[in-house]
Amino acid sequence: MKMRVPFFDLKPQSLSLREELQSAINEVFESQQFIMGPQIQALEKTIANYCNTPYAIGVASGSDALFLAFMALGIGPGDEVIIPPFTFFATAGSVCRIGATPVFVDIDFQTYNIDPSKIEEKITKKTKAIMPVHLFGQCADMDPILKIAKSKQIYVIEDAAQALGSEYQPTTQPKGQRAGQMGDLGCFSFYPTKNLGAFGDAGMVVANDLPLAEKVRLLRVHGSQPKYYHKWIGVNSRLDTMQAAILLIKFKYLEKWTEARQRLANKYEELFKDILPVVDGFKLPVIQYKNRHIFNQYVIRVPKRDQLRKFLSEEGIGTDIYYPLPLHLQECFSFLNHRQGDFPVSEKAAEETLALPIFPELTKDQQEWVADRIKAFYKK
Numbered sequence: 099m100k101m102r103v104p105f106f107d108l109k110p111q112s113l114s115l116r117e118e119l120q121s122a123i124n125e126v127f128e129s130q131q132f133i134m135g136p137q138i139q140a141l142e143k144t145i146a147n148y149c150n151t152p153y154a155i156g157v158a159s160g161s162d163a164l165f166l167a168f169m170a171l172g173i174g175p176g177d178e179v180i181i182p183p184f185t186f187f188a189t190a191g192s193v194c195r196i197g198a199t200p201v202f203v204d205i206d207f208q209t210y211n212i213d214p215s216k217i218e219e220k221i222t223k224k225t226k227a228i229m230p231v232h233l234f235g236q237c238a239d240m241d242p243i244l245k246i247a248k249s250k251q252i253y254v255i256e257d258a259a260q261a262l263g264s265e266y267q268p269t270t271q272p273k274g275q276r277a278g279q280m281g282d283l284g285c286f287s288f289y290p291t292k293n294l295g296a297f298g299d300a301g302m303v304v305a306n307d308l309p310l311a312e313k314v315r316l317l318r319v320h321g322s323q324p325k326y327y328h329k330w331i332g333v334n335s336r337l338d339t340m341q342a343a344i345l346l347i348k349f350k351y352l353e354k355w356t357e358a359r360q361r362l363a364n365k366y367e368e369l370f371k372d373i374l375p376v377v378d379g380f381k382l383p384v385i386q387y388k389n390r391h392i393f394n395q396y397v398i399r400v401p402k403r404d405q406l407r408k409f410l411s412e413e414g415i416g417t418d419i420y421y422p423l424p425l426h427l428q429e430c431f432s433f434l435n436h437r438q439g440d441f442p443v444s445e446k447a448a449e450e451t452l453a454l455p456i457f458p459e460l461t462k463d464q465q466e467w468v469a470d471r472i473k474a475f476y477k478k
Contacts, residue, residue, distance in 0.1 A: 103455050103464045105416030106291050110459035111355075115347060122343040134319075135339030141346050142302070145286070148263065148349075149278040151304040153311035156337030157318050160259040160287025163301040164192035164229075166335060167255045167283040170313040173198050177226035181257075182212040183424040184444035185231045189257050190425045198226065200434070202426050204441040208384040210234065210397070210451075213443070214242035221246070227253040232261035232277050234420070235293070235359075235394035239386065240266050240280045254281035259301075262286050262294050263356055265390035274390055278304040283314070288345055293359065293394050294352050300341040358458035359393040362465060366396060366454065369469035377401065377476045379450070395420060396456035403450050406475050413471045418453045 112119065122137075129135060138156050146154035157163050173179065175197035181189050183202040193200040201220050206213045210233045217228060228247055230238035247254045258264070258277040265274030278284025288300035305311040313330070316323050321332030367382055374380055381399040385391050397420060400406055407417050424444040426436035438445065454468055 100414045101464060101467045102414040103416060103460075103468055105418050105453070105455050106457050107459065108290060108295070111348075111457075115351070118347045119344060122347050123340060126340050126343050132339050133336060135342070137339050137342040137346060138337055141337075141342040141349075144346065144349055145262075145302050146304060148276070148352075149284065149304045150276045151279045151284070151306055153305045153308065155303045155305070155311060155314045155318065156342060157301045157303060157314075158335040158337060159299040160285060160289060160301040161188040161192060162318075162333070162335040163259075163285035163287070163303045164188060164255070164257060165195055166314050166317050166333070167285055167303055168192060168196040168198065168227075169317050169332070170310055171227065171253050171255070171282065173226045173253075176224060178222060178224040179226060179255075180212075180217060180220055180228045182231055182233075182444070183426040183441050184210060184421060184447050185233060185257070185425065186259065186421070187425065187428075188259070189229065189231055190431065193229075194431075199224075200425070200431070201225070202434075202436070202441060204443045205447065206239070207443050207446075209236060209239075209386050210447055211236065211238035212243070214239050214246070217243065218246055218250075221250055221252070225250065225252055227255055229255045229257050230281075231257040231259075232264055234383070234397050235261050235264055235392040236383075236385065236389055237261060237264050237266035237275075237277050239268075240275070241268055241270075244280060253283075256281040256284040258284050259287035259289075260292065260394040261392065262292070263352065263390070264392050267388040267390065269387055274388070279306065282307070283310065288341070293355060293392055294345060294348055296341040297344050298338075298341060300337050300345065302337075355458040356392050359456055360391070362456050362458075362460055363391070363393045363396055365462075365465055366456075366469065369466065370398075370472075373473055373476065380476075393456055395453045397451050397453045399447070399450045400452055400472075401450070403452050406472065407452060409475045410468075410471055413467075415468055415471060416455060419448075420451065420453050422448055424448050 321330030
């Protein structure tokens with residue numbers, strides 16, 4: 099008998115917190131402070147503490163967080179920013195929105211994060227920043243990235259949209275560092291499907307430097323301080339009070355949800371251990387060093403990916419592909435003159451990776467059904 103397993107389901111989480119969330123929403127309604135209400139500052143303090151940074155600035159979305167980071171660092175036309183081609187569009191889109199040029203560097207085969215060994219050869223006199231992406235919930239290999247950036251005197255912006263609460267801990271470090279605290283600025287998304295999701299778009303920038311944090315804070319409100327007096331030309335990118343109120347409620351459960359995701363990831367590993375030696379090319383996520391992986395996504399690498407996905411859909415199982423076409427091959431970036439074969443590791447990942455259901459409310463039976471159907475496909 100088929101069992102329906104959605105790729106992601108927000109309803110159980112929202113229903114379990116319904117009364118708390120409704121109370122928080124009602125409080126905002128009663129106050130009528132829909133823009134820059136006190137919940138904004140409360141959330142900023144909460145996220146700053148969680149990321150081990152002194153400052154956090156709420157903004158309208160994760161994409162705007164990246165854009166504002168570039169603005170605050172003075173990056174613009176004529177500058178180059180190094181990024182991976184295997185990531186969500188906003189990584190490269192934000193570079194182009196600011197007028198700079200994205201320079202792609204291929205990814206590591208196992209972690210899907212940018213390969214530090216390939217960065218230095220792409221640095222030119224125009225390079226202003228490196229923007230590693232902490233993909234799927236695991237931090238990029240930051241020590242060599244930060245070392246390169248320091249030696250070349252360029253900025254590091256962490257695209258941590260999928261990695262709130264992730265930690266980077268190579269074996270040389272006694273303690274992990276949180277995503278967002280290592281670079282000049284860290285950028286987060288609270289899109290509804292993230293491990294901490296709002297009821298719409300929302301984002302956050304974290305910083306260790308006060309002048310930089312204050313610049314982001316002003317730029318999000320048209321560069322105005324005080325009202326109607328403009329130090330810089332900024333944008334309108336305020337985090338809604340309503341979203342902040344919702345996120346404050348959900349934040350209380352973030353660690354519990356993260357632990358649930360990690361248990362599910364461990365269970366997948368157990369369920370698939372008998373298929374690994376049998377199916378050539380079937381690979382599970384790899385945790386680098388002693389990193390804390392939050393599994394915002396659970397992405398496997400498989401042969402016959404598209405056929406498997408079709409089969410799972412027919413069996414009632416939702417999946418997704420992150421990402422089916424690397425950024426360097428997207429039509430909108432054709433002006434960069436890249437072609438097939440330029441970044442082979444990213445291209446291979448785009449052809450072979452598949453994201454399986456992983457959310458805190460996923461049941462034991464649902465997860466076992468996912469594994470059972472995948473095994474059935476390869477037995478055929």
